[in-house]
Amino acid sequence: MNSSRLKVLLLALMLLLGSLYIPSTTANARAPKNALSGQFYLTHVVKLYVPGTIHQSEPVDNTPYVDRALTRFSTMFGGATAINGTGGWVNDSGQLIKEKVTIVYSFTDKLTDQRIDEVVAYAKALKLEMTQSSVSLEVDGKLYFIQ
Numbered sequence: 001m002n003s004s005r006l007k008v009l010l011l012a013l014m015l016l017l018g019s020l021y022i023p024s025t026t027a028n029a030r031a032p033k034n035a036l037s038g039q040f041y042l043t044h045v046v047k048l049y050v051p052g053t054i055h056q057s058e059p060v061d062n063t064p065y066v067d068r069a070l071t072r073f074s075t076m077f078g079g080a081t082a083i084n085g086t087g088g089w090v091n092d093s094g095q096l097i098k099e100k101v102t103i104v105y106s107f108t109d110k111l112t113d114q115r116i117d118e119v120v121a122y123a124k125a126l127k128l129e130m131t132q133s134s135v136s137l138e139v140d141g142k143l144y145f146i147q
Contacts, residue, residue: 042107046077046119048126049136056132062102065126069104072081072122076115077106109140112123120146 048069054060066082073080087101108115119137123146127135134145 006030018063023054026050039078042109044108044111044140045105046073046108046111046139047103047105048073048119049138050102050104050126051130051132051135052102053132054130057097059100064101065130066102066104069122069126073104073106076118077108080104080106127140 047058050069052059052062069084070080080103081102085103086098086103088096088098091097093118108116116139119139123135123137127146134147137144137146
C-alpha cells in the first residue's frame with residue numbers, strides 16, 4: 001500500500017471517528033431536556049411593594065391601593081398577583097418596626113423602557129398619595145427605593 005493511499009484511509013478513519021465523538025464541552029453546552037423544555041415562559045418580573053401605612057407609620061387598610069395597582073399592572077402586563085407580607089426594619093434605638101405590606105407583581109416577556117417609566121411614575125404617585133418617604137419597586141431581582 002503506497003503512502004498516499006494510506007493517508008486517504010487514515011483521513012477517512014479520522015473523519016468517521018470524529019463524527020462519532022462529541023467533545024464534552026459541546027455536550028455540556030446543550031440545554032438540558034426536562035418537562036419544561038418547549039414551554040412558554042416570561043422572562044421579567046416587576047413588583048410594587050404597597051405600604052400598609054400612610055404618613056409613614058399610621059396603619060391603614062391598603063385594599064384600595066392594592067386594587068388600583070392590580071388593575072394598573074394587569075392593564076400593562078396582562079395580569080397581576082398580590083400577596084400579603086410583613087416588612088420590618090430596625091430604628092435608631094434598636095427597636096424592630098414592623099408593618100403590613102402587599103406585593104403586587106407581574107411577569108412579562110417584554111419590559112420596555114416606556115413600561116418601566118410608567119411603573120416608576122405610578123410608584124411615585126402612590127408614594128405621594130400614601131405620604132411615604134419612598135416606595136419599593138423591584139425589577140428583575142433588583143430593589144429600587146422610589147423617592
